[in-house]
Structures are given as structure tokens and as C-alpha cells.
Amino acid sequence: MPNYQGVWSLSEQYQNASGWPSPPLVALFGGGEATTNVIERIDMATTGNATDFGDLTVARYSAGGLGSSTVAVFGGGFSVTNIIESLAFATAGNASDFGDLTQQRQGLAGLSSSTRGVFGGGYAYPSSRNIMDYITIASAGNAIDFGDLTAIPYNLSACSSSTRGLFAGGQFFTVSPETSGYIDSIEYITIASTGNATSFGDLSADVAELAAGSSPTRAVFGGGYTGAAYSNVIEYVTIATTGNATDFGDLTTSRRGIAAASSSARVVFAGGSDGSQLNTMDYVTIATTGNALDFGDLVTAKSFMAGASSAHGGL
Numbered sequence: 001m002p003n004y005q006g007v008w009s010l011s012e013q014y015q016n017a018s019g020w021p022s023p024p025l026v027a028l029f030g031g032g033e034a035t036t037n038v039i040e041r042i043d044m045a046t047t048g049n050a051t052d053f054g055d056l057t058v059a060r061y062s063a064g065g066l067g068s069s070t071v072a073v074f075g076g077g078f079s080v081t082n083i084i085e086s087l088a089f090a091t092a093g094n095a096s097d098f099g100d101l102t103q104q105r106q107g108l109a110g111l112s113s114s115t116r117g118v119f120g121g122g123y124a125y126p127s128s129r130n131i132m133d134y135i136t137i138a139s140a141g142n143a144i145d146f147g148d149l150t151a152i153p154y155n156l157s158a159c160s161s162s163t164r165g166l167f168a169g170g171q172f173f174t175v176s177p178e179t180s181g182y183i184d185s186i187e188y189i190t191i192a193s194t195g196n197a198t199s200f201g202d203l204s205a206d207v208a209e210l211a212a213g214s215s216p217t218r219a220v221f222g223g224g225y226t227g228a229a230y231s232n233v234i235e236y237v238t239i240a241t242t243g244n245a246t247d248f249g250d251l252t253t254s255r256r257g258i259a260a261a262s263s264s265a266r267v268v269f270a271g272g273s274d275g276s277q278l279n280t281m282d283y284v285t286i287a288t289t290g291n292a293l294d295f296g297d298l299v300t301a302k303s304f305m306a307g308a309s310s311a312h313g314g315l
């Protein structure tokens with residue numbers, strides 16, 4: 001029997017006292033390459049294959065995803081768009097229009113607290129962008145400028161605790177003068193405020209097209225492409241501090257264009273490409289270190305999906 005000292009809501013007390021079931025920990029993966037509008041669903045607390053959940057309003061890949069405890073939100077993507085759309089985790093169905101990003105772009109990443117979502121980075125011809133913009137998840141509407149990343153990345157990763165958001169890795173590109181490359185930087189923001197990102201530390205390598213998930217205390221990054229090879233590397237940082245990433249283990253297979261979703265206990269890495277589209281899903285337990293384990297399969301092999309969950313480290 002729980003000790004109800006401190007602040008407990010009546011629903012929390014009833015739930016613990018009566019055995020009232022907790023809502024399932026749901027993750028959704030939207031879109032993907034080859035260009036699709038399909039949204040797939042998994043239960044984070046179990047293992048098994050994904051199931052069809054519904055459709056995005058527009059078929060696309062390389063979008064950003066984020067979620068509150070009740071709603072998944074997907075923004076941007078290729079063909080380069082500013083569309084933001086949302087749908088409820090609890091009921092299978094199609095997404096609906098939420099609003100627009102401040103600038104259209106692909107290859108962006110999303111993170112969130114329980115109330116606010118932040119999209120960062122991305123690419124729109126002729127260059128990658130260091131834009132961050134934010135939404136209030138409970139209220140549909142257009143995104144608002146948040147600040148700038150210190151790097152200018154796209155195909156980056158993002159995750160969060162309830163107060164701090166991290167953006168990591170990515171690549172940059174400009175047409176004139178033509179410059180391109182991969183980055184290893186990790187930077188952070190305070191989600192409840194606005195302003196420019198601050199340097200956090202470095203990943204172990206320059207890498208893009210990776211994925212990230214988090215508990216309230218630890219961020220985990222996995223996979224990607226270094227410009228020369230696909231990666232199976234998983235590494236982690238403690239979100240409340242700053243510093244370089246530490247080795248965690250390996251994915252079950254090296255791949256790029258991965259999506260991730262997390263609960264407070266697990267990160268699931270989904271899809272990707274090793275030269276061919278993959279339906280692979282594998283997972284790690286965030287509080288430990290070690291190699292990823294098989295979770296199940298996506299309905300369709302694809303890469304560059306956007307992931308969102310109802311129980312990640314920011315909730």
C-alpha cells in the first residue's frame with residue numbers, strides 16, 4: 001500500500017488503492033521512407049510487432065516527433081513542409097492539423113516536457129538551419145520562435161527530461177559556398193524558457209541520422225551514419241549534468257535513419273537502413289548498460305520515421 005504523504009492527486013490515490021489499471025505506455029512511429037503516411041503503434045512495456053494505427057495527413061519522411069502523456073505531435077518532413085499535426089495515443093485513427101512550423105524544413109528533431117514541445121534543426125534549400133521553435137501541446141496553433149542551436153544541424157536527434165532538452169549529432173550543408181560535414185556536438189535548452197542552446201558535450205563520433213530517447217535522468221543515443229559507415233553504437237549522458245557521452249553498448253544491427261521512442265525505463269529504436277530498408281526494432285533498459293535486444297518488427301520496413309511516446313523522460 002502506498003504512503004500518501006506529500007502531494008498525491010485523488011486519481012493517483014484511487015488508482016493505487018483499487019488496482020485501477022494504468023494507461024498503456026504507447027509509442028507511435030509516423031511516416032518514413034519510401035514516402036508513406038502510415039502511423040504504427042507499439043506498447044513500450046512489452047515486446048512484439050507493431051500494428052497499424054492510422055495515417056498522417058500528408059505522406060512524408062524525416063519529420064520530427066514529440067509527445068505528451070495523451071497526444072503525439074509530428075512536424076515538418078520531406079517533401080519540405082511546415083505542417084504540424086497531432087493525434088491521441090488512446091484511440092487508433094488519423095492525425096489532424098495542429099498548425100505550422102515557423103519555417104518549413106526536413107530532418108528536424110522534436111522533444112517535449114508535459115506541456116511544451118520544441119522542434120530543432122532541419123534543412124530547407126539552400127542550407128541546414130539552426131532554428132528552434134515551440135508549441136504548447138494542449139493548444140493547437142502555429143509554432144513560435146524559441147531560439148537558435150549553437151550548431152546548424154539537420155538529421156539530428158533529441159530527447160529530454162521534464163526540464164531540460166538535448167539535441168545531439170547531425171550534419172550541416174550549404175550550397176554557396178558549398179560546405180558540408182557531420183557533427184558530434186550535444187547541446188541543451190531549458191524547455192520552460194526560451195533562448196539559444198548551450199553546449200553540453202560531445203558524442204564519441206561525428207554522426208547524423210541517429211536517434212535518442214530518455215528517462216527523467218539519462219539520455220541514450222543510438223545508431224546513425226558517420227559519412228563513411230553505418231553505426232551500431234549506443235551511448236549515454238546524465239541529463240542534469242554536462243559532459244561527453246559514455247559507451248552504453250551496441251544495437252542489434254548497424255543502421256542509419258533510425259527513429260526512437262522511450263518510456264521512463266526503455267528506449268526502442270525502430271526501422272532504419274543498412275543499404276536496404278529495415279523493419280527492425282530493438283530496445284535497451286535505460287538505467288543499465290549493455291547491448292540492445294530484439295523488440296519485434298515494424299509492419300513495413302522503412303527508415304526516417306518520426307517517433308513519439310506517451311511516457312518519455314520529459315513527462
